[in-house]
Amino acid sequence: MLRIDDISYSVEGRPLFEGASAVIPAGHKVGLVGPNGAGKTTLFRLIRGELTLDGGEIGLPERARIGGVAQEAPASDVSLIETVLAADAERAALMAEAETATDAHRIAEVQTRLADIDAWSAEGRAASILKGLGFDEADQQRPSSDFSGGW
Numbered sequence: 001m002l003r004i005d006d007i008s009y010s011v012e013g014r015p016l017f018e019g020a021s022a023v024i025p026a027g028h029k030v031g032l033v034g035p036n037g038a039g040k041t042t043l044f045r046l047i048r049g050e051l052t053l054d055g056g057e058i059g060l061p062e063r064a065r066i067g068g069v070a071q072e073a074p075a076s077d078v079s080l081i082e083t084v085l086a087a088d089a090e091r092a093a094l095m096a097e098a099e100t101a102t103d104a105h106r107i108a109e110v111q112t113r114l115a116d117i118d119a120w121s122a123e124g125r126a127a128s129i130l131k132g133l134g135f136d137e138a139d140q141q142r143p144s145s146d147f148s149g150g151w
Contacts, residue, residue, distance in 0.1 A: 001026045002047065002064070007056030009039075009046060016042060019056075026061070037148060075145035080135060083144040084126045091119050 002024040009017045016039045024030050032040050045051045047058055048066055060066070076083065086092050094114050101107045114120070130140050 003059040005057045008054040010054055077143045079141050080144050081126055081140040091122055
């Protein structure tokens with residue numbers, strides 16, 4: 001069983017959990033839902049021992065196993081829009097090669113392929129998609145590490 005007993009945890013001086021307790025019996029499956037920024041991922045990291053509690057205790061059976069799938073990209077100082085653009089590996093590789101290619105034939109191939117994939121409008125398309133997901137222009141320029149996994 002998982003036992004969460006009177007835990008407290010603060011982020012930058014702001015209490016996230018105060019006196020929180022819960023018991024999940026062995027064999028049960030539990031889903032945790034809530035709005036972005038409510039502390040779901042933080043609680044999971046506390047349970048896994050990746051963060052240190054300010055107070056209270058989290059207890060697991062000695063042979064307990066907890067699995068999870070990361071919902072965040074690795075922290076980076078790269079802007080959100082640049083992170084999205086870098087996910088198009090072909091475009092990123094071609095753009096980099098376009099900067100360094102010296103063979104005229106290869107330059108023509110790279111430029112043709114960039115035109116075929118409409119590479120120069122990719123930033124506008126990515127910005128439009130991000131805006132539709134709730135990221136305004138200023139957010140898109142912030143480092144991706146500024147955002148929680150819920151974002």
